[in-house]
Amino acid sequence: xxxxxxxxxxxxxxxxxxxxxxxxxxxxxxxxxxxxxxxxxxxxxxxxxxxxxxxxxxxxxxxxxxxxxxxxxxxxxxxxxxxxxxxxxxxxxxxxxxxxxxxxxxxxxxxxxxxxxxxxxxxxxxxxxxxxxxxxxxxxxxxxxxxxxxxxxxxxxxxxx
Numbered sequence: 001x002x003x004x005x006x007x008x009x010x011x012x013x014x015x016x017x018x019x020x021x022x023x024x025x026x027x028x029x030x031x032x033x034x035x036x037x038x039x040x041x042x043x044x045x046x047x048x049x050x051x052x053x054x055x056x057x058x059x060x061x062x063x064x065x066x067x068x069x070x071x072x073x074x075x076x077x078x079x080x081x082x083x084x085x086x087x088x089x090x091x092x093x094x095x096x097x098x099x100x101x102x103x104x105x106x107x108x109x110x111x112x113x114x115x116x117x118x119x120x121x122x123x124x125x126x127x128x129x130x131x132x133x134x135x136x137x138x139x140x141x142x143x144x145x146x147x148x149x150x151x152x153x154x155x156x157x158x159x160x161x
């Protein structure tokens with residue numbers, strides 16, 4: 001009879017996310033939901049698109065080509081730029097990184113804001129329930145894992161539910 005081999009599971013990959021949100025209470029809720037989805041999460045939180053760009057600039061300066069597994073950005077933020085402006089920048093400099101946009105805008109207003117000539121980012125309309133938020137985060141993380149390619153592609157990310 002053939003003996004089954006023992007397979008060692010890979011170590012859980014640390015998940016890095018950037019949250020661009022100026023509502024402190026909402027940021028706390030989103031962080032709790034994110035940590036429930038990915039307990040191995042490292043979350044950077046900023047309140048403006050300008051601060052978010054500074055984080056990306058610092059990462060590139062430190063030679064970290066893809067600093068985040070995903071990004072969440074509100075549309076209306078502190079500062080001059082919007083979450084949509086930041087998303088457009090991310091499309092150019094981090095094309096493989098999913099960006100989730102959040103806002104209280106209706107879907108019609110959201111699509112009008114993004115523009116008809118543009119591919120729309122994933123959108124989570126406020127107010128949302130923690131369950132709805134969790135499902136969107138799980139989807140983003142699953143999508144990110146599916147997009148991953150490298151010589152180490154056999155390494156999988158284990159998400160705890």
